[in-house]
Amino acid sequence: MTDLLITNARLLDPATGLDAQGSLLIRDGKIASLTGAPAEGLPTLDAGGACLAPGLVDMRASLGEPGAEHRETIASAARAAAAGGITTLCALPDTSPALDDPALVQFMARQGEATGSLTILPYGAATRGLQGKEISEYGLLREAGAVAFTDAGHAIANARTMRLALGYARAFGSFIVQHPEEPSLASGGVATEGELASRLGLPGIPLAAESMMVARDIALARLSGGHVHFSRVSTGAALDLIRAAKAEGLSVTCDTAPPYFDLNETAITGYRSYAKLSPPLRPEAERLAVVAALKDGTIDAVVSDHQPRDADDKRLPFLQAEAGGAGLATLLSVTLARFHGGDLPLLEALALLTCKPAKLLGIEAGALKVGAAADLMLFDLRRGWQVKDGQLPGKAQNTPFDGRALEGRVTATFKAGRRVFGA
Amino acid sequence: MSFSYPILPEGHLLAIEGLEPPHIQALLDLAESYALLNRQGKTQRDLLRGRTLINLFFEDSTRTRTSFELAGKRLGADVINMSVSQSSVNKGETLLDTASTLNAMNTDILVVRHAQSGAPALLAQKVSAAVINAGDGTHEHPTQALLDALTIRRHKGDLHGLIVAICGDITHSRVARSNIHLLSAMGAEVRLIAPPTLLPTDVDRLGVTVFHDMRKGLAGADVVMMLRLQKERMSGGLVPSAREFFRFYGLDQEKLSFAKPDAIVMHPGPMNRGIEIDSAVADDPSRSVIGEQVEMGVAMRMAVLDVLARDLRRNA
Numbered sequence: 001m002t003d004l005l006i007t008n009a010r011l012l013d014p015a016t017g018l019d020a021q022g023s024l025l026i027r028d029g030k031i032a033s034l035t036g037a038p039a040e041g042l043p044t045l046d047a048g049g050a051c052l053a054p055g056l057v058d059m060r061a062s063l064g065e066p067g068a069e070h071r072e073t074i075a076s077a078a079r080a081a082a083a084g085g086i087t088t089l090c091a092l093p094d095t096s097p098a099l100d101d102p103a104l105v106q107f108m109a110r111q112g113e114a115t116g117s118l119t120i121l122p123y124g125a126a127t128r129g130l131q132g133k134e135i136s137e138y139g140l141l142r143e144a145g146a147v148a149f150t151d152a153g154h155a156i157a158n159a160r161t162m163r164l165a166l167g168y169a170r171a172f173g174s175f176i177v178q179h180p181e182e183p184s185l186a187s188g189g190v191a192t193e194g195e196l197a198s199r200l201g202l203p204g205i206p207l208a209a210e211s212m213m214v215a216r217d218i219a220l221a222r223l224s225g226g227h228v229h230f231s232r233v234s235t236g237a238a239l240d241l242i243r244a245a246k247a248e249g250l251s252v253t254c255d256t257a258p259p260y261f262d263l264n265e266t267a268i269t270g271y272r273s274y275a276k277l278s279p280p281l282r283p284e285a286e287r288l289a290v291v292a293a294l295k296d297g298t299i300d301a302v303v304s305d306h307q308p309r310d311a312d313d314k315r316l317p318f319l320q321a322e323a324g325g326a327g328l329a330t331l332l333s334v335t336l337a338r339f340h341g342g343d344l345p346l347l348e349a350l351a352l353l354t355c356k357p358a359k360l361l362g363i364e365a366g367a368l369k370v371g372a373a374a375d376l377m378l379f380d381l382r383r384g385w386q387v388k389d390g391q392l393p394g395k396a397q398n399t400p401f402d403g404r405a406l407e408g409r410v411t412a413t414f415k416a417g418r419r420v421f422g423a
Numbered sequence: 424m425s426f427s428y429p430i431l432p433e434g435h436l437l438a439i440e441g442l443e444p445p446h447i448q449a450l451l452d453l454a455e456s457y458a459l460l461n462r463q464g465k466t467q468r469d470l471l472r473g474r475t476l477i478n479l480f481f482e483d484s485t486r487t488r489t490s491f492e493l494a495g496k497r498l499g500a501d502v503i504n505m506s507v508s509q510s511s512v513n514k515g516e517t518l519l520d521t522a523s524t525l526n527a528m529n530t531d532i533l534v535v536r537h538a539q540s541g542a543p544a545l546l547a548q549k550v551s552a553a554v555i556n557a558g559d560g561t562h563e564h565p566t567q568a569l570l571d572a573l574t575i576r577r578h579k580g581d582l583h584g585l586i587v588a589i590c591g592d593i594t595h596s597r598v599a600r601s602n603i604h605l606l607s608a609m610g611a612e613v614r615l616i617a618p619p620t621l622l623p624t625d626v627d628r629l630g631v632t633v634f635h636d637m638r639k640g641l642a643g644a645d646v647v648m649m650l651r652l653q654k655e656r657m658s659g660g661l662v663p664s665a666r667e668f669f670r671f672y673g674l675d676q677e678k679l680s681f682a683k684p685d686a687i688v689m690h691p692g693p694m695n696r697g698i699e700i701d702s703a704v705a706d707d708p709s710r711s712v713i714g715e716q717v718e719m720g721v722a723m724r725m726a727v728l729d730v731l732a733r734d735l736r737r738n739a
Contacts, residue, residue, distance in 0.1 A: 198623035199440065201540035201562030201600060206624070271541030315519060317539030319560065 002029040002374070002417030009047035009378070013054065014351035015367035024052055026374040029416035034368060047378055050411055053350055055087025055375035057357045057366045058331060059255055060177075060231055060303035062152070062324075063120075064396075065111070067096025072308035072395045078115035080328040080394025082421035085377035085410040086304070088358075088365045089118055093125040094152035100125035100136045102144035109145040117413070117420035119375075121147035121361065126165050126176055132156050135165050142172045147361055148229070150177035153278055155213055157183050162217060166226025173362070175227035175251070178217055180238060181279055185209040190319055192280045196265050202318060205280055211237035218245045218252055227251035229360070232305055234260040234279050236289030243298045253360055254298070257305035258334035259325060259400050261290045267400060273314045273321035274389070275400045277307075280323075291343050294352065301357035304331040308396030326396040330387055332379065334401065336408035346381075374417035383409040430730045435547045435554040438563045439604040447572070447609060454573050454719070454726035461497070461722055468499035471732055474531040476500040479521065480557070481507045481537040486692055486717070487557050487567075491534045494724035498732075500532070518542060522549040531735055532728060535559070540597075553731040561595050567691055568601035570723035572609065574716050575646055578687050583610035588640050588682070590616040590672060591650030591699050594623050594661075598691045599650055603629050616640035617672065620661040637671065637678050644682040648689045649674050652699050665698050675701040679710065687712045 007023040011034060018034070025033040025042075058081070064072030081089055091108055093099030099108060105122045112120025124146030128134045138149060149169055156162045156178060165176050186205040191197040193204025214230055218241055221228045233239055233254045245252040259267075259277055264284045267275035275281060293299045307324025314321050332353065339349040358366035365375060387401040412422025430449050431442075439447075460467070476495040478488050488504060495502040507517065518537070525533060526549075533552040535543040540560030547554040558564040572582060579585055587606050593599045593615050603626075606613050613631040615622065627633055634640030641647060652668060662668045674688065688700075688710045696702045705711055 193624045195625040195628040198626055199600070199629070201560050201597060203561075204624060271544055315545075317518065317537070317542040317545055317560075319539050319541075 003027050003042050004417060005042045005044045006052060007044055007046050008049055009052035010049060011368060012051050012347060012350060013368035014347045015355035017347060018368065019347060026417040029374055031368060031370050031372055031374050034370060051379050051381050053377050054354045054366045054368055055377050055413060056085045056332060056353045057088045058086045058304045059090045059301050059357045060092065061089050061306035061328065062092045062094065062308060064308045071310050074111045074115060076395035077328065078118040080392065082117045082413045083393035083410060084328045085332050085379060085413050086328060087118060087375035087413065087415050088121065090121045090123055090147050092152040093123045093150065094130055098125045098130045100128050102140045105141055105144040105146045117415045123148055123150045123177065126151045126156060127161060130154050132158060132161060135168055138169055138172050138174060142174060148175050148177055153179055155179040155181050155183050159216060159220065163220045163224050166220055166228060167224040170226045175229050177229045177231050180210045180213045180230045180233060182209045182212045185212065190276060190280065191268055192265050192282050194283060207235045207237060210235045210279060211241060214238040214241050218250065221250050221252055230254040231303065232257050232260065232279055234282050234290060235286050239289055239293040239298055253300045255301040255303045256290055256299050257303050257327060258331060261287060261294060262334050262337060263400060271318040273316060273318050274398055274402060276318060276321050276323045277325055277400060278323040291338065294338060295343055300360055302335050302352040304328050309398040314398055325400040326392060326398045328394060329392045330399060330401050332410055333406040333408050337406060340407050374414055376414040377410055378412040378422065379408060379410045381408050385409050429734055431734065434734045436565050436727055437544050437547060437554065437556045439565045439568050439601045444608050447605060450569055450726055450730065451573050451576060453729060454723040457725040458719060458722035466497050470729060471495065471498040471500035474500045474732060476502045476532045476534065477525060477530050478504045478534045484536055487536065490720040491557065491724050493721050494728055498725055498728055518546060519549055522546050525552060526550055532731055553735060555727060558597050560597065562597055563601045564597040565601050566724055566727060567598045568605040570716060570720045571602055571689060572605055573719045573723050574689065574712055578712065579645055582606065585611045585645045586614065586643055587611050587646040587648060588614045588616055588644040589648045589650065590637065590674065592621045592652050592656055593617050593626065594621050595653060596650045602648065603631055614640050618662065638681045641678060641681040644686050646687055646689065647674060647679065647682055649700050651693065652695055669698055673699055673701060674704050676703055679704055689713065689716060
């Protein structure tokens with residue numbers, strides 16, 4: 001079985017606030033001790049002072065499989081996740097076929113086990129075929145292992161359907177993940193409406209498309225008593241609404257993704273389709289609002305929003321290019337930029353990637369807890385590197401961060417005590 | 424005319440935005456000399472001799488394509504017209520596949536019109552030819568703005584301080600965007616006249632003044648530039664009807680009377696008579712310079728081809 005003593009590490013556990021030099025003992029794939037009792041004859045790894053933290057819990061990624069294996073496969077995504085320190089990942093249901101059937105959800109979860117390095121928690125489709133019309137079988141899907149329900153990048157546009165989804169999910173202790181964008185207002189848009197889009201001659205999506213949908217769904221959460229989770233929130237107005245809803249005591253949570261606190265809309269200048277995302281990148285004032293919401297706790301989690309695309313999807317005129325960026329390998333490092341930039345304490349930055357999403361999902365993960373599976377990540381807080389497309393782990397190379405210099409990098413990842421990344 | 428520096432430093436003409444006033448000035452000066460030569464019936468067939476110019480049009484256009492063809496031929500280039508069928512336009516691969524085909528043909532100058540904003544810029548990254556944007560989506564149409572400026576200059580002298588009113592569907596107009604950039608750079612006062620549904624968001628940040636009342640917008644204008652209203656804008660609900668648009672935003676003699684008495688009227692063509700412009704104005708020889716715009720189009724494009732050919736020689 002998997003036994004290992006990791007010594008000379010900076011133990012970081014955002015769940016308990018632990019930040020101390022020490023050792024961590026793994027026995028039978030589980031965390032056995034955080035006090036580092038010397039154990040004779042055990043394999044030992046000297047961390048050399050590097051940070052040892054829980055493996056990351058990524059609440060949102062598309063894996064390409066089944067249906068888009070030319071972009072990414074579960075195996076290639078698992079490699080990228082391991083290189084990014086991610087040991088648990090929630091897979092979006094917008095596969096082909098969509099994950100609206102218990103058998104498909106079970107298949108996805110089992111595919112994760114087969115990788116040996118990644119726990120895959122599939123989302124069930126919130127509506128059948130992601131069509132936004134009839135809600136799917138939440139009870140059966142939950143039993144099959146669905147972590148929650150979403151129509152992925154499609155907003156549930158019909159208010160009645162959303163009300164039913166929120167209410168019905170409650171019966172199974174689950175929630176709905178919403179794409180916060182009013183489709184009738186966003187239709188056809190490829191950039192945030194404003195000066196830049198006007199200059200580039202690109203159809204815009206007004207910022208209000210996000211806050212309108214968030215306002216509506218908060219009202220529906222109030223009405224139904226259900227839990228709505230907004231994913232990739234990227235505007236100040238929407239964050240203000242979420243902040244107020246939380247203060248009111250409603251079951252409203254949200255996440256954002258690194259592009260929305262690290263980049264702004266100027267990244268699309270020159271029609272750079274690799275920076276074409278959904279939601280689109282925003283003006284700087286919105287980026288600053290996202291950073292503020294990370295600081296004050298309005299945002300519950302940071303997700304990779306990994307959207308694998310191949311060169312043929314991207315090397316097109318901007319309007320025709322596919323939206324979406326690869327995010328697994330850069331999730332930790334770009335989030336750490338907010339620590340290095342002085343916006344977030346280290347443990348808080350890590351909490352957004354570990355214990356906070358785990359708590360939201362109601363899963364045992366994202367903490368250095370004795371008795372828990374030894375899903376761990378070792379990282380060098382100071383190591384500098386540069387993001388380069390073509391050199392990312394995994395198949396998808398469509399990073400919006402191409403050329404970005406970053407500080408902090410995963411050096412080893414452990415799944416149930418077994419090393420799955422790093423020399 | 425000789426220049427000590429490259430007029431189009433990137434070796435392409437993709438947009439007006441980013442061009443410096445001295446470069447614009449130089450292009451206009453050169454075009455002026457070609458306008459004169461054209462009127463004298465003289466040609467310069469040695470300038471582009473042995474060069475291949477391809478008109479690559481993904482969108483139909485008679486006027487612009489013919490203008491480039493004539494300009495290229497007057498300078499001695501071998502001109503080839505390629506129209507890419509509408510059905511394959513939507514397949515993005517076509518664009519880059521076309522690029523590699525053109526590279527293999529050793530094209531020197533590529534004139535591109537495409538329905539997608541940024542398509543010529545994407546092509547310019549992939550082809551070895553000098554690329555001229557002949558209109559991309561709702562982005563820019565740089566040679567149109569240059570020929571408009573040349574036409575204005577011939578009537579009004581210096582562009583600096585002139586009041587130019589651009590009226591109509593600004594949102595979907597690449598002509599408007601290029602003109603806004605060019606005229607602002609050259610010191611003209613640019614006014615936009617349109618209902619809010621036809622104005623791009625935050626367009627006032629481009630240094631223009633926005634009017635929704637046409638008479639107020641035209642007050643004291645030296646130049647009135649009308650834009651074509653595409654018929655599909657009405658089916659898209661951006662304006663309720665042609666008659667309502669003509670009533671409030673169509674240029675007729677009465678509204679034109681608010682402009683300066685010697686104001687000139689321009690239109691990039693083709694016109695929708697009775698929708699954005701009244702025939703009585705369009706055909707009034709004392710006001711309309713629409714025909715002259717076409718004439719200046721050829722001279723302007725000769726100047727652009729000349730400048731790009733200089734760079735080709737420089738790099739050869």
